[in-house]
Amino acid sequence: xxxxxxxxxxxxxxxxxxxxxxxxAAVRAFFAxxxxxxxxxxxxxxxxxxxxxxxxxxxxxxxxAGRETxxxxxxxxxxxxxxxAAGSGPIFQLARSFRDGEVGRRHNIExxxxxxxxxxxxxxxxxxxxxxxxRTLIPAAxxxxxxxxxxxxxxxxxxxxxxxxxAELQRVAGERGGLDMADSDRDGCLDLLMSLVIEPTLGxxxxxxxxxxxxxxxALARKRVDEEGDEVASRFExxxxxxxxxxxxxxxxxxxxxxxxxxxxxxxxxxxxxxxVDVDRRLIAALAHGMPAGSGVALGIDRLIQLALGKASVAxxxxxxxxxx
Amino acid sequence: xxxxxxxxxxxxxxxxxxxxxxxxxxxxxVKPGKGQAFNRVKLRNLITGRVWxxxxxxxxxxxxxxxxxxxxxxxxxxxxxxHFMKTDGSFEQYAVDKKAIGDVEKWLKEQAVYTVTxxxxxAIAVSPPNFLELEVVETDPGLKGDTAQGxxxxxxxxxxxxxxxPLFINQGEVLRIDTRSGEYVSRx
Numbered sequence: 097x098x099x100x101x102x103x104x105x106x107x108x109x110x111x112x113x114x115x116x117x118x119x120x121a122a123v124r125a126f127f128a129x130x131x132x133x134x135x136x137x138x139x140x141x142x143x144x145x146x147x148x149x150x151x152x153x154x155x156x157x158x159x160x161a162g163r164e165t166x167x168x169x170x171x172x173x174x175x176x177x178x179x180x181a182a183g184s185g186p187i188f189q190l191a192r193s194f195r196d197g198e199v200g201r202r203h204n205i206e207x208x209x210x211x212x213x214x215x216x217x218x219x220x221x222x223x224x225x226x227x228x229x230x231r232t233l234i235p236a237a238x239x240x241x242x243x244x245x246x247x248x249x250x251x252x253x254x255x256x257x258x259x260x261x262x263a264e265l266q267r268v269a270g271e272r273g274g275l276d277m278a279d280s281d282r283d284g285c286l287d288l289l290m291s292l293v294i295e296p297t298l299g300x301x302x303x304x305x306x307x308x309x310x311x312x313x314x315a316l317a318r319k320r321v322d323e324e325g326d327e328v329a330s331r332f333e334x335x336x337x338x339x340x341x342x343x344x345x346x347x348x349x350x351x352x353x354x355x356x357x358x359x360x361x362x363x364x365x366x367x368x369x370x371x372x373v374d375v376d377r378r379l380i381a382a383l384a385h386g387m388p389a390g391s392g393v394a395l396g397i398d399r400l401i402q403l404a405l406g407k408a409s410v411a412x413x414x415x416x417x418x419x420x421x
Numbered sequence: 422x423x424x425x426x427x428x429x430x431x432x433x434x435x436x437x438x439x440x441x442x443x444x445x446x447x448x449x450x451v452k453p454g455k456g457q458a459f460n461r462v463k464l465r466n467l468i469t470g471r472v473w474x475x476x477x478x479x480x481x482x483x484x485x486x487x488x489x490x491x492x493x494x495x496x497x498x499x500x501x502x503x504h505f506m507k508t509d510g511s512f513e514q515y516a517v518d519k520k521a522i523g524d525v526e527k528w529l530k531e532q533a534v535y536t537v538t539x540x541x542x543x544a545i546a547v548s549p550p551n552f553l554e555l556e557v558v559e560t561d562p563g564l565k566g567d568t569a570q571g572x573x574x575x576x577x578x579x580x581x582x583x584x585x586x587p588l589f590i591n592q593g594e595v596l597r598i599d600t601r602s603g604e605y606v607s608r609x
Contacts, residue, residue, distance in 0.1 A: 147455065149452070149455065149456055149457050149458060197428050197458075197479065198450060198452065198458070199428070199450055200448075200449055200450035200451075201449065202450075203450055203452075273459070273476035274474070274475050274476055275475065275476050275477065275478070280478075283456060283457070284457050284478075286456075287452075287453050287456035287457040287459075288457070288459055288476070290453045290456070291451040291452065291453050291456075291459055292451070292459070292461070292476065295451075295453065313455055313456065315455050333454045340453070340454045343454040343455060
């Protein structure tokens with residue numbers, strides 16, 4: 097990116113930045129009233145996210161241990177879970193997070209994540225709390241409804257994402273996207289259809305909460321068996337006006353299972369010819385010590401502020417997005 | 422030519438797609454909450470002028486297209502080809518065929534400067550200057566005194582284009598025309 101000194105000015109107006117500050121104060125008041133503790137955890141860590149579809153930024157630094165590689169966190173999740181295991185009780189954070197390559201109207205490689213954890217909360221209880229928070233910032237958000245991942249695909253594409261043969265998924269995804277999906281796996285095809293066909297229709301007349309994702313997309317969520325007998329991830333995503341706002345889990349607390357998923361992620365990364373990421377062994381140790389069962393959610397606060405203020409891009413609610421930083 | 426990956430796609434980048442050179446208009450990064458990222462890309466096919474919308478897996482790449490826009494002066498036509506000359510003092514000439522000239526044929530004026538798009542050193546498209554001064558070669562006689570009233574009539578210009586002009590315009594007058602809209606601007 098060539099940087100020109102002519103764009104020294106912020107991309108958000110000063111008035112927007114004032115409104116942003118008011119909305120962030122409202123978020124803090126929301127959690128203070130519910131006795132959720134605000135915490136600050138490091139932006140740099142010895143481990144990064146192994147998620148095959150997240151690219152972490154890393155840097156070399158001189159630390160007490162000498163010259164080391166540190167990772168810019170893609171979310172504050174691992175550090176916050178260590179606090180939970182240490183007995184923090186419910187916590188929230190407004191954390192700067194970094195994701196390499198995520199650039200566009202709804203992305204900036206550096207952004208603010210609102211992440212919170214509720215020990216003892218069911219997924220349903222956390223969904224209710226998410227809704228309440230969204231309504232605090234956007235009172236006119238409209239009614240909320242639960243949408244099952246499977247139903248969305250059936251309605252929009254007449255396709256069952258759990259049982260359709262891979263060849264069928266590849267054909268439909270390839271047709272919709274206008275590209276060759278023959279070497280893509282099930283999740284690759286489903287991701288494409290979700291992004292291109294389903295997402296734009298979500299949250300258009302209210303808050304849509306998508307639940308029961310395929311187990312292969314569980315990330316750090318527990319899995320369970322749904323009424324059709326298929327294994328699903330205990331996970332939800334919240335959409336408003338076609339924008340994905342939040343991603344919540346019934347949190348995995350099993351250290352062994354967590355370690356296995358990290359390894360599996362790194363195998364997938366290697367297959368995608370992406371660099372293998374240092375696994376967070378301290379998180380595994382914290383889970384082995386014992387993290388209380390409960391639910392947690394990460395919400396892209398820049399997007400929520402964008403919608404609350406009726407702006408067209410996250411850049412319009414940030415002082416200096418990456419092209420201007 | 423170099424290859425460009427989806428994260429290098431931006432407006433104005435020229436790439437090869439399905440064998441044709443294309444100009445990238447827009448590149449939108451799309452990604453479900455957790456999962457694989459894609460790029461929704463709008464490109465203009467520089468041969469046909471059509472706009473394509475294509476999806477790419479993030480990280481995929483396309484070969485760059487050797488496409489250049491150059492200023493050239495229009496010289497003459499021999500009936501089959503239209504001949505242009507670079508304005509950089511090299512006197513280098515390029516012949517443009519009917520397909521590449523397209524609609525611009527009716528906006529050609531000797532010695533005016535056009536943008537000629539070259540692909541692998543062949544002319545594939547020509548765009549006229551935004552404004553051209555052209556003589557009226559045929560129109561109904563002008564109506565005296567009628568300078569303020571609305572109303573218009575067709576006039577054929579020296580380049581061959583037919584435009585709507587005010588009623589007071591006479592044959593032989595030179596007019597300033599906006600080539601983008603094909604509209605009369607003023608007397609030159």
